[in-house]
Amino acid sequence: MAFALRAFCPLLAFAACVALPLVARAAPVASDPIALAPGEYRWLSEGPWAGPIYMVISIEKQMVHVYDGDRLIGAASVSTGMKGHRTPTGEFPILQKRQWHRSNLYSNAPMPFMQRLTWDGIALHAGHNPGYPASHGCIRLPHAFARKLFDLTRIGTQVNVTTDRLSPALMVGTLVLEDPNDPSSAIVTFTPVEEAVLAERPALPQAAGKAERVPALKVDPAIFRPRLMR
Structure with a gap:
């Protein structure tokens, strides 16, 4: 019996060495579908899209996520503003779009597929993407x-x-x-959003038999309005 066990042990060790990599191959660790190298991008949906289209750009992650409503449809690595030219944070509407554009601030540098976010030089555009903040404030894509x-x-x-x-x-x-210095600039008007009003509460029973109506609560829409931060 002891001899049989001694003879069987090497076989067990060999089987263990072979089985471990087989298990690893059978259950690989799923990679993050949005983990992108510098210069990479990915569209997760080809449409059609219902909208509204909306995008979020993270300076720390050097990434942009594009949403169709609340559904993520695309992601890309970006390069934001370098030290001394930090990209401003905040909520920005696209003010102007030009397929072929050149910078009037930095040596006539090409800015293809430019989408302006501010009138003082911040925009989305195609450009070199090294994986870290390297622009003069724009978001390179x-x-x-x-x-x-x-x-x-x-x-x-x-x-x-x-x-x-x-x-x-x-x-x-x-x-x-509106840009006061550019008569051709577009005036951007957002569709007004009605105030969120809670329905009036039911009348509360009173000792005298009369009901006191509680005023409706209103959400001040000003707190939701996008602000330009420079």
């Missing part, structure tokens, strides 16, 4: 991604630039923007 995104958006599409968050946020409010 992979070229093919920028081209498709350009076709997908419109004047007024919301862009939320955050420190780290990539999840969508509430998009309501009314805002009109």
